[in-house]
Amino acid sequence: MPELEESGSVPVAGLSDLERQIVDFFVDGVRVLGMPGSVGEIYGLLFISRDPLSLDDLVQRLGISKGSASQGLRTLRGLGAVKEAEVPGMRRAHFEAAVDLKRLAGGFIREQVRPHLESGQLKVGRLFEAVAAEEDRESREFYDERVAKLEGWMKRARMMLPLMQKVLGQ
Amino acid sequence: MPELEESGSVPVAGLSDLERQIVDFFVDGVRVLGMPGSVGEIYGLLFISRDPLSLDDLVQRLGISKGSASQGLRTLRGLGAVKEAEVPGMRRAHFEAAVDLKRLAGGFIREQVRPHLESGQLKVGRLFEAVAAEEDRESREFYDERVAKLEGWMKRARMMLPLMQKVLGQ
DNA sequence: AGGATCGTTCAATCAAAAATGAACAATCGC
DNA sequence: GCGATTGTTCATTTTTGATTGAACGATCCT
Numbered sequence A, B: 001m002p003e004l005e006e007s008g009s010v011p012v013a014g015l016s017d018l019e020r021q022i023v024d025f026f027v028d029g030v031r032v033l034g035m036p037g038s039v040g041e042i043y044g045l046l047f048i049s050r051d052p053l054s055l056d057d058l059v060q061r062l063g064i065s066k067g068s069a070s071q072g073l074r075t076l077r078g079l080g081a082v083k084e085a086e087v088p089g090m091r092r093a094h095f096e097a098a099v100d101l102k103r104l105a106g107g108f109i110r111e112q113v114r115p116h117l118e119s120g121q122l123k124v125g126r127l128f129e130a131v132a133a134e135e136d137r138e139s140r141e142f143y144d145e146r147v148a149k150l151e152g153w154m155k156r157a158r159m160m161l162p163l164m165q166k167v168l169g170q
Numbered sequence C: 001a002g003g004a005t006c007g008t009t010c011a012a013t014c015a016a017a018a019a020t021g022a023a024c025a026a027t028c029g030c
Numbered sequence D: 001g002c003g004a005t006t007g008t009t010c011a012t013t014t015t016t017g018a019t020t021g022a023a024c025g026a027t028c029c030t
Helices: A017-032 A037-047 A055-062 A066-079 A101-132 A137-168 B017-032 B037-047 B055-062 B066-079 B101-132 B137-168
Strands: A082-085 A094-097 B082-085 B094-097
Touching (some): A037 A082, A101 A137, A137 B101, A137 B137
């Protein structure tokens, strides 16, 4: 007597070929962006799902722990990459992927890029102070030039952001 | 009787306050870009050094292994982020930081970004094939729409590259 | 050629990050 | 209120990736 059976044409666990490929695609993608693979798995599966999925669906289909699923969903909600969907008659929360690139890029910039740029700016300020403490004039001038260059780089990096938003947004 | 002494006003090992801050700055920077911290240490120290440094200088000053220094320098040379400098009368190779942002960004794009975009494009091709294998018409249409969206995202990502080069270059 | 110097490679080690899962907290339905 | 269901947290385990350092090969110098 079998302990469990597949319950229908929709796989309860395990992924179809297409789903597997999509999930892997996003795992690579989020890894490039410096995020854990499970976040990519979750977003990938939601992206290719016609219907919203619950946390438990994700756990079952992807074979990940509840902890990872919960934490991954939190990250994705922070980025604005998943939305909670109302599924009538269902108690559990269900989620679907946000697929508006402008919104996705905006969330990523806000959560992951801006904080780094801002802390970088602070550090450059402190660097100028450290340079001012240098005794030797020639050294100080060299250091000052380098830190100024760094400041310029940071400025250009900040210029990139609105430009990215523009290209990606619509 | 002391075993060793500092040999002058230039620290043989250990970093000045400014050097430490610069090195940390670049460690964070390269980590954001998904590279090992030692690469940032090396680039940082070269960036703030008036004179070119040898591999052994980097090992001594940063307190890292020869292996890390060698591998880090290889990475940085691959990016075009360090140049070999001719130091007359010195047998060892000496290196200095390349500080042209356009060149740096170009190297990063060539080495780290393009490969991902290209493999992504291949994968999207395979995704369209997987979609075509879907039996159910409604599902297939949904999948097709999603993969087409992905293709669009990849296209926009590729559009970003020359734009980045333009903003960063000069 | 032969000893010395220098840089690279790679198997082993170590550290950082991610994933797990059990305990807990919150919410629901009755 | 009470039991059942659902989601979160966090200490532990596991995995991944970086770092080390000894061995090796290449190059230089006389």
